[in-house]
Amino acid sequence: MSLPHFLKDFGFRALNKTHRTIVHARHGRIGASAFGMPAVELFTVGRKSGHIQRGPLVIESSKLTVDLA
16 A cells, blocks of 8 residues: 555544544534534444444435545
């Protein structure tokens, strides 16, 4: 992985974690939209591991985007 790609990925993950923290702390009252599109926090449970994963679910006009990195 090249350095610019690593920095871009690191920045995106940091922004994602910050946003999730704000949404969780404010019970969804702040940060409930991403760039004007409605967003919710999606919780999934691993089938084998049983670990809970959280991630944003962004609803665009005809597409759903999930990031559970």
